[in-house]
Amino acid sequence: MIYKCKYCSKELDSVSSIGGHTATCKFNPNYEKNKKNMWKITKNEYTMICKKCNTEYTVFETPEAISRGKYRKYCSRKCANSRMWNDNDKKKISFGMTGKHWYYVESPCKNCDIHFIHRSDDNRMYCSSFCASSHIGRKIGGRSEIACRKIREQFRNGRKVKGGYTKWYNYKNIRVQGNLELRMCKILDKMKSLNLIKDWEYTNDRFPYTGLDGKQHTYLVDFKVWRNDNTSFYVETKGYERENDKIKWKSVINTGYSIEIYKRKDLKTMENIL
Numbered sequence: 001m002i003y004k005c006k007y008c009s010k011e012l013d014s015v016s017s018i019g020g021h022t023a024t025c026k027f028n029p030n031y032e033k034n035k036k037n038m039w040k041i042t043k044n045e046y047t048m049i050c051k052k053c054n055t056e057y058t059v060f061e062t063p064e065a066i067s068r069g070k071y072r073k074y075c076s077r078k079c080a081n082s083r084m085w086n087d088n089d090k091k092k093i094s095f096g097m098t099g100k101h102w103y104y105v106e107s108p109c110k111n112c113d114i115h116f117i118h119r120s121d122d123n124r125m126y127c128s129s130f131c132a133s134s135h136i137g138r139k140i141g142g143r144s145e146i147a148c149r150k151i152r153e154q155f156r157n158g159r160k161v162k163g164g165y166t167k168w169y170n171y172k173n174i175r176v177q178g179n180l181e182l183r184m185c186k187i188l189d190k191m192k193s194l195n196l197i198k199d200w201e202y203t204n205d206r207f208p209y210t211g212l213d214g215k216q217h218t219y220l221v222d223f224k225v226w227r228n229d230n231t232s233f234y235v236e237t238k239g240y241e242r243e244n245d246k247i248k249w250k251s252v253i254n255t256g257y258s259i260e261i262y263k264r265k266d267l268k269t270m271e272n273i274l
Contacts, residue, residue, distance in 0.1 A: 048072070052079035174202045180237040181222055183267050188223065188235075190274045198226040203234070209251035211244055219248040221259070234259040237267070 002011050003018035007027035012018045023034055043060045048071070050057055057075035065071055074080040085093075102121040109116060111131035118124045126132040166178040171185045181202075188200040203224035211217045223235040234252055238245065238261055252259045262270070 046071075050075035050079055052082060052084065176202060178237075178239075180239055180262075180264065180267060183271070184223060184235065184237050184262060187267065187270050187274060188225065194274070195228070198228050198230070200225045200235075205234070207248070207251040207255060209247055211247065219251055221252065233257060235262060236260070237262050239264060 002013060003015065004011050005018060005021055005025055007022065007025045010021060010025075012021060022028065025031065028034070043062055046059050046061060046066060047056055048059055049055070051073050053075065055075045057072075059071050061071045072080075102119045104117055105120050106115050106117050107124070108114070109127040109131050110125045112127065114127050116124075116127040169176050169179070169182045171182055174185070176182050176185060185202070188197065191197045192199065201224050203221055205221055205224060207219045207221070209217055209219055221234045222237055224232055225235055226232045234257055236249070236259060241263075249259050249261065
């Protein structure tokens with residue numbers, strides 16, 4: 001919006017501008033009177049001392065600004081940007097730098113008795129994670145050595161398998177591990193309905209064997225199947241054959257039983273036939 005001066009017809013674009021101009025317009029009849037009443041700002045030179053470095057510096061300000069403290073307190077931008085530390089801040093920093101919050105101590109490892117150095121605020125009892133795992137079964141890689149030994153012992157004594165990385169499925173009243181075992185259950189049920197076999201079960205039979213590492217292990221077979229003449233054999237589903245698998249299967253054969261291995265292609269063939 002455009003505003004026009006009523007004395008000289010000058011056009012301005014804001015109320016504040018036209019108001020200031022009207023009071024000082026030379027064509028205003030009260031111009032001389034207004035001119036005498038105008039306050040002329042005068043600034044004086046003052047010498048101050050920098051609050052940071054105690055260096056003298058000069059400021060040009062009005063007496064009113066000086067009395068109200070509205071002036072530069074520092075000699076330079078460098079001093080103004082640096083922090084002013086009070087006595088409490090200095091005490092906190094001093095205590096943090098020199099105060100004995102912790103110190104180094106030497107302690108014997110509870111597992112190997114080797115002395116190791118650690119901070120006093122770190123209540124370590126073992127020199128390494130290996131010693132911690134060996135002594136109290138602390139988890140390494142997701143499972144402790146003591147827990148593994150207990151699970152292996154329970155497995156040899158008949159404990160059912162749980163967990164693992166393969167997905168578990170419910171089939172009727174049993175729980176099978178993996179898609180291959182689930183497909184085998186359906187195939188065996190179909191064979192039973194066609195009177196090709198007498199019965200089958202998701203077995204809990206175990207066979208001991210010596211692995212490639214020279215240690216004793218236990219092999220849990222997947223299925224046990226009964227023929228119509230009451231003789232039985234074992235069935236194992238296998239996705240990928242590993243080096244240890246042949247040793248496992250041989251441990252079954254050495255006990256006088258027979259075992260049939262069904263891989264993915266074998267399962268697909270049986271599903272197409274049935």
